[in-house]
Amino acid sequence: MKSEVAQTQGWASTLDAVVVYAQGALCTRVARGTVPADGRVRVTGLPRSMDPGSLRATAAGGNGARVTEVRVEVAAGPAGTEDTGSLRREMERLRDVHAAARARRDRQAGLIGETAALRPVPPAREPGDPPRATPADAWLRLAAFLDARLRAQQHRLTELEEELRRAEHDLAVATDRWTRASTDVPSDDIATSLVAVVTLDGVDTAAGPVELELQYGVPGAVWAPAYRLTHRRGEDGGTLVLRASVAQRTGEDWTGVRLALATADLRRRTDLPKLRSLRLGRRQPAPTPSGWREPPAGLADLFSGYDAAGPRPVPVRAAPG
Template sequence: MTTGAAQRWASTLDGVVVYAQGALCRRLARGSVPPGGRVRVTGLPRSMDPGSLRARVLGAPGVRVTEARVDVEAEPAGTGAPDELRREVERLQDAYAAAQDRRDRQLGLIEEVGALRPAPPGRKREEPYRRTPVDAWLELADFVDGRLARLHARLTGLEEELSRVGHELAVATDRLARASTDAPSAHVRTTLCALLTLDGTGDAPAEVEVELEYGVPGAVWVPAYRLTHRQGDDRGRLVLRASVAQRTGEDWTGVRVALATADLRRRTDLPRLRSQRIGRRQPAPAPSGWREPPAGLADLFAGYDAAGPRPTPAGSATAVAAGGAAPGAVPPPPPPPPAPHQGYGGPAAAPLAPGGPVPAPVRSAPSRPAGRPRTGAGAFPAPPAAMAPPAPGAPAAPPPPVTGPPRPSGGELDYAALVLCGPDEPAARRGRLFPDTSFDPVGTEHRRRAEAVAALPLPGHAVRPRESAGSFDHRFDAAARADIPSDGTWHTVTVTEIPVGLRTEYLSVPSVEQTVYATLVLSNTTDQALLAGPVEVTVDDDFLLTTALPTLAPGGVSRVGLGPAEGIAVTRRTHLHESASGLRGSTTVLDHRVHVELANRLARSVTVEVRERVPVTSDPDVRIEERAGWTAVDTGSAPEHHAPGTRVRRVDLPAGGTAALEGGYEIRIPAGKALVGGNRRS
């Protein structure tokens, strides 16, 4: 398929599904089908995975896509904002280098002037000592001081200029690094396009719509939430938001965004269960897709070789054979030397030269004989890793004989990526199928750069979807289209509003801290799990705090703390009385009394849950008797973990009301024993 034979269709990015790492993009193209059905759809990014391309026709049942391939195009790049930023960075780099050179020259002058010292003239042995001219010394010192003062003043200006240019260079470099990667990085822009062949175009409508789907690396997301609540109301709004970062090489402008917790590169093939055989060893069966090359494959190109050497194109270098061949003709390559052994589907192996290296196994691919479908390439198995290279100068040992059929790799079984080698290839490759490893090496570098976004630091309290999702996978579709530039930074996208159940509870643990805390009990009433992430809590239209929300399965319950409730006061007092009971005072009774007072200064009635603790023991000689009024926590239905011995009591306080709670326990121990740490303690 050539460029002239295919009609060009422009495409528009319509939707993106962002996975835990990577994204699946959906493009739409529309146009009239030309005769022959060959279409070239443009606009694909350079970072796309060529093996992930899918195409289908929408709204035309009689038309289908029979072939889809990826091709690379090159065109001159226009000037844009990133190109201007790049030129600005280059200009500032030159200015910074020039300012640094001027500063260094000034430092050199200061060092030279500072090294000026008076040097007395040489004295002969018979001459007497002469008096030192002090005035000359002082004049030299004044000259050096004045000169250094002017040089240092100039140095101060040069250092300020160097600092200013360095700051401008750092700002410009940061702007260039944060700019979108949708712009080309050179004067020639290379793009990818999809070559499609449409079938059934006889009854096709005037225009058809084609959908392209492909995968790209370099996209990540983490969930975030915004919780809005009003005091005294059992309803609230939980808005699911997502922080999305992508560096795929194309800006997502006005696209439908969906977020998935699945792994885009997870394994999808089923495991292979091999049979267990008892008896004699049997050879392994040939892998599926491999066929032994037919006999007489070398005779397929006999007519091509008999036609003589291929003429050299005009303008290329001419070669003259040593035997007087005609100028401008390239002699054919010499035939390979015969070999005593030939493997499955492989070429003849060259004889070993004395002291030469061991030749590596040659990968081969069978041809497609008549009546057989196209098959994958076969390959000799790699030599064992334990084989050490021969010592220098020592004769090389022949490789061990290869037993069994070749074991082709996954790339050799990828039939769509196999290329049939023509007659101009070496004799070992002519007429055989080999994987095409020369496709778009620049695209590989683009994909490597795009994957660097996975190392981006996470926002506060954020958790990656695969870590919080656990064993389930869910998808969240955004309610509106969004814009996400390809700059590798976090962008917030509003996904949807999730209905949740809310109720306000006030908790107090006065034995630890005499403060009442307000909490929101959040229950997930949807059929999808809520992933762990940061949640911004807003109460009565005032931002309160940002906290972490754990993963909530459908029907799960969690508490979100709102901080101390200043309108509710709590006071706790304790009293301990130690006495003896039993026959002859054989038992020591430690009577602990607890008095808790609550005061509600709010304008509405509230329910406060007060938590206390009762000691627990595993000693049969120690008995603990509790006072009535306090209940134990049901650990099976509680939304959080409670320590053993926790007791709870709920109190309804009207507006401006107070309440007093009495409680406590008695510890009965033998008189000859004592509690660790002393009996008298609260």
């Protein structure tokens, strides 16, 4: 009875890794559970945007299990609505986080402006006083102090700007989710989802649960590189930072997954080239074609229908009038 219930409910899967290509992405999901007696497992959690023809499944671990069949089915169930109240509270919380990050960034920028405005001011000269010597050493020490202070403050400003960008991204995602949930009007009470039906063979029940890895391709994912070169005046080198901007509308949450990037095209054909044979040795002239070729297949049956029709009828001539 327990195996039947587990088979009906299916195994819940978790998104483990994503490889983003120039167009599209290759996702890897992991599911774990006990295989029923018939060896057929239903894995849930697949996105509706996936390509059914790209689904692959493998059995991980040393329990001797192997996948003999995998296919995609459409499952139907009651439609659920996302709580707009929790989404609104999350959006308001991220709005406060964004405001605090912006305030810290602006305060740090103000400190940099105050530090950069520091200038050496000599004391006022009274009438009749002799000219004073210029304190060059003091000016140089002040310039070195300001340079070190500005360098540390600029590094802190870079960190605060990155924190502000992350807060803006999180706020934009939360706002979009709240907008979609608040304006969504369900057309019916039935929702459909994709389920992977995996058939396993050679399962050792004494070895414990079986772990499955499912790979599938999804469209709607791209990435673009961004380069940032930092060089300070007076230094011999600089810092080159490579960043990647990833955008996806696959219907899945990629938070906390292992992410990799590839410049190849996921949908491009990668067939192996056909290599022509090479003959090593002294070159010989090509043989002269003989002009004879094999008769086509089925030539003997070409007139079988005519022969089966019987003798040809004799025409009857009309008597002269």
